[in-house]
Amino acid sequence: MRKSKSDKLIAHYFERNITELPFETAKSIATRLEISPMTVGRYLRRLGFDGLEELKSEMRRGRSNPAWQVKGAMDRFQQDIRDGKLLAGLLQQQVENLGKIYELTAAPQWQQSIDALISASEVYVAAYQNVRGIAQYFASQLSYARPRVQFVDGVNGTYAELLDGSVEGRVLFLYDVRRFAAKARPLADEARRAGVKVILLTDEFCPWAEDASDIALVVPGSHGPLWDGAATMTAVMDLMLSNIIVLLGNEVDDRVQLLTRLQDIFGDFEN
16 A cells, blocks of 8 residues: 555554554544544545544454553563664664665755755754754754854744845755654745745655645654654765765865864864
């Protein structure tokens, strides 16, 4: 069965929230995922269930082991890690994801993103919650390659530095993955209304990637049993930085020399 974006989003939600499903309805799931209850119903029918209640009944009948219990899951993971299975499986997933990233670098959206980040008058980077730090790293590294790069956190409540329309040619590099931040899409929508080009780096579970961005870079989402890893997204950002540095050439060298001189003046680094 070929999965649509909505199918992937629902499947990921089921996988990561299996203990909460007995308390959910098709409407509550749809509200969380910003899709329609009919979309949830169609997905369940494709799986062979006549609605969510039938899925819940099947889960109750099959609940003869402590798989829903965190302790039971941890016991299994601990055995797997002792046997080397868990880390081997996680490593294999990362290797497969890196292969898909290579395919992304050959897509038109990749070069469009690189060109936009190079030619922009100003670049603003935004991300939220536990992926915020990765985006701040990207903004900091990009600032070594070109001037006028800024991470925006929205604490001023307006994002006015990005949205005030005082400078043309701005680019917003927005990074967001499942579980999506409430501010991400409104920021993307408002930026486009203000004439800011939006590059969205997200995962396969994002249902609004194409609708709310000028350029969407979509990479594999996390399917691991424990937590969402950062290796895939960090690799994407490092490849983007390398691509930009090579294309800018001597301009990067001149800027790094300037920043190095300033670092020496203000003494932030050891000799």
